[in-house]
Amino acid sequence: MDLRIREGGSDDVPAILALLDGAVEWLVAVGRTRQWGTRPWSASENAVRTVTGYAATGTPYLAELDGVPVGTLTLTDGPGPYLAAAAEPERYVHLLAADHRHAGHGIGAALLAHAARETRRAGVGLLRVDCYAGDDGKLVAFYERNGFERTEAFTVGEDRWPGQVLARRV
Helix, strand or coil, X not given: CCEEEXXXXXXXXXXXXXXXXXXXXXXXXXXCHHHHCCCCHHHCHHHHHHHHHXXXXXXXXXXXXXXXXXXXXXXXXXXXXXXXXXXCCCEEEEEEEECHHHCCCCXXXXXXXXXXXXXXXXXXXXXXXXXXXXXXXXXXXXXXXXXXXEEEEEEECXXXXXXXXXXXXX
């Protein structure tokens, strides 16, 4: 597998949305509807605005196989509006998704390793992410396997969506 990770931009929003839509489709198929719901990201005006905003203010990265996007994440200087920024400079991972047709090939791990390298290259020592912490905890465990440690649990919204912030020193 010849995985290439490239820096993206606002022109990549449709590809990012397609990867997020694929992730929702897979999550629904395996019964994990609480993580990202059942509606494709591309069908939600708010979700499209979120992706477009992060692409404009942060740096999206796309993992590609033979020029075809198979994974994505975006790095910004801080978390979403539902969390406080760190007390030091940080980079924050948003919108990590990988095409599940390529599950087991380490696409998500490669993107996180790339994010750590980019964070270090920027002279920043802290990389953080937050994720869904419900169901069986597999997503939190994925980040822990990739060098992150739990820092704070949180809930968001009326439905009390369970989240976990994780951090990694780079």
